[in-house]
Every structure is written in C-alpha cells, then in structure tokens.
Amino acid sequence: GAVVSQHPSWVICKSGTSVKIECRSLDFQATTMFWYRQFPKQSLMLMATSNEGSKATYEQGVEKDKFLINHASLTLSTLTVTSAHPEDSSFYICSAREAGGTGNQPQHFGDGTRLSIL
Amino acid sequence: AQRVTQPEKLLSVFKGAPVELKCNYSYSGSPELFWYVQYSRQRLQLLLRHISRESIKGFTADLNKGETSFHLKKPFAQEEDSAMYYCALSGAGGTSYGKLTFGQGTILTVHP
Numbered sequence: 001g002a003v004v005s006q007h008p009s010w011v012i013c014k015s016g017t018s019v020k021i022e023c024r025s026l027d028f029q030a031t032t033m034f035w036y037r038q039f040p041k042q043s044l045m046l047m048a049t050s051n052e053g054s055k056a057t058y059e060q061g062v063e064k065d066k067f068l069i070n071h072a073s074l075t076l077s078t079l080t081v082t083s084a085h086p087e088d089s090s091f092y093i094c095s096a097r098e099a100g101g102t103g104n105q106p107q108h109f110g111d112g113t114r115l116s117i118l
Numbered sequence: 119a120q121r122v123t124q125p126e127k128l129l130s131v132f133k134g135a136p137v138e139l140k141c142n143y144s145y146s147g148s149p150e151l152f153w154y155v156q157y158s159r160q161r162l163q164l165l166l167r168h169i170s171r172e173s174i175k176g177f178t179a180d181l182n183k184g185e186t187s188f189h190l191k192k193p194f195a196q197e198e199d200s201a202m203y204y205c206a207l208s209g210a211g212g213t214s215y216g217k218l219t220f221g222q223g224t225i226l227t228v229h230p
Contacts (some may be wrong), residue, residue: 043220109162
C-alpha cells in the first residue's frame with residue numbers, strides 16, 4: 001500500500017529555532033501533499049496544500065512566512081517552522097495524494113511530528 | 119464554509135453489539151465523504167469513502183443528502199474495532215477540491 005514517511009517523529013528545541021519537517025511518499029508519486037496541525041484532544045486542521053513545482057496554498061489564518069512549505073519533487077514536501085515559539089508547539093501531520101487518476105484520490109497520512117518548543 | 123460534526127466524543131459498546139458512529143456535515147455543493155480510522159499507535163488510514171459504496175471490515179456508511187449525514191455502521195462490533203474514527207468531507211470542485219475537513223473524532227471502545 002501507499003506509504004508516507006514523516007521525519008522527525010518528535011523534536012524538542014529552544015524558542016527562536018527554525019525546525020524542518022519532511023514528508024516523503026515512499027512508493028508512489030504525489031503531486032499534492034497536505035499539512036495539518038492537531039492540538040491535544042482536537043481534530044486535524046488543514047494548514048496548507050503543497051503542490052509539486054508551485055507555491056503552496058495556505059488556509060485562512062495560517063502565516064505563510066511562519067510556516068514555509070517546499071514541494072520540490074514528486075516524493076518530498078517539507079514544512080519549516082521559522083523562529084518557532086512555544087505557541088507553535090503542536091502535532092503536525094502530512095498527507096500525500098497519489099498523482100494521476102480522477103476525482104478525489106484518497107490521502108495517505110504520515111505518522112506525524114510532535115513539536116515542542118521550550 | 120464546510121463543516122463536519124461528530125456529536126459523540128466517546129462511544130462504548132460490547133462485543134457483538136451494533137455500533138453507529140454519527141457524522142453530520144454542512145456543505146453548499148456536492149461533497150465527498152470519507153471515514154478515516156486511527157488504531158492505537160498507528161497512523162490515520164482511510165476506512166471507506168461514500169463513492170465506493172463498499173463495506174470495509176464490516177463497516178458501511180450511506181450518504182444521506184436530505185439529512186446531511188454520513189453515519190458509520192457495523193452490525194456486530196469486534197474488540198479490534200476499538201479506535202479513533204474521523205469523518206471527513208472534501209469539496210467536489212473549486213477551491214475546496216481535494217481538501218479534507220475533519221470532524222472532531224469519536225473514540226470507539228468495544229468491550230469484551
């Protein structure tokens with residue numbers, strides 16, 4: 001089956017540090033990847049849609065300068081949390097949708113990254 | 119705006135009992151509805167989607183446009199069904215195409 005690898009799974013760092021999270025589709029090509037944020041005991045909230053070779057599309061209220069997204073290849077998207085602060089601490093999850101096909105292809109999810117900013 | 123509501127945060131049943139996880143949605147067009155499941159210490163995975171009209175692991179879900187619902191049902195729950203279940207909606211076109219809006223999730227516990 002389609003596998004999405006997300007790295008790192010857990011990161012703890014000091015306030016002001018920039019943190020990069022990688023999302024890879026291991027056995028399929030993904031023209032579109034999605035980045036979600038999940039607060040404790042809450043649902044997944046879509047942050048942005050990452051399209052290979054073009055700029056990401058951010059949801060309302062998400063700071064594009066704070067959360068930099070790069071989707072340079074069909075198998076890799078990265079999310080960089082710039083100058084992270086304690087309020088950025090959260091669980092970040094990526095998903096990838098297979099290239100090709102018609103209609104709404106299912107999204108395949110990574111394991112998530114727990115980010116803790118001290 | 120699209121919205122998904124799962125009214126029950128927790129649902130407990132005994133093994134062999136029927137189970138229904140409720141999902142209601144709000145969307146102005148024709149949505150696509152999904153159920154995702156997350157077992158303990160595992161990643162989120164697709165359980166079923168309404169356009170497939172199939173039964174997965176004994177679960178079925180019917181899209182009721184009149185009631186704007188997509189409830190997940192299983193006639194005889196098993197202990198291995200214990201998990202977090204998310205109902206999700208995706209717009210069929212426009213800017214919401216392909217984007218998933220998730221409900222709050224329901225934790226299903228099936229007791230032996």
